[in-house]
Amino acid sequence: DTEVTQTPKHLVMGMTNKKSLKCEQHMGHRAMYWYKQKAKKPPELMFVYSYEKLSINESVPSRFSPECPNSSLLNLHLHALQPEDSALYLCASSPLAQQRIRFFGSGTQLSVL
């Protein structure tokens, strides 16, 4: 399995909702990432997990809460989002031997109403 799988592919939520994005990889990668990407823009790093521990938080608002329950799974919990949070949310992973490389999932297209 050489894929990073993200679910759901599309999500529409209201500003008072709580939802979660899920990311899974079975490549044995021990570094996992969340990125936010606006249309026609490059991805922006949000969080980095290394060995299931949060190692980088790019000053992301607390309405985004990451979780790494095990080495294969990464979640992003969403609560009280704003319309400007609408974007493509990408998960990525890296092998230990080449942590500068990113293997990206297809993303979750999020719309906040």
Added chain:
Amino acid sequence: AQSVTQPDIHITVSEGASLELRCNYSYGATPYLFWYVQSPGQGLQLLLKYFSGDTLVQGIKGFEAEFKRSQSSFNLRKPSVHWSDAAEYFCAVAHNAGKSTFGDGTTLTVKP
């Protein structure tokens, strides 16, 4: 500070024509350079990378890139473009294991 510049926001080429996408970087040490491709609504796919050694690197889908330290460039090339190559292309530099800096991207349109 690290930076990546992709001077061309949008490029249009005819199918079968050659392609060159430009990338310039600013980085204090030896750069780790990448090209990624993104089709609409999809994630980014790694095309190729340069870490060290031969300055001409081959990637997937018939792409290649040449690292030129003197020009701080890492341009992407393909000798003959296919309609399926239409996508967004991002150049990136990885300055440590956790972070990468991406360029703003170049949108490639392929004319039939």
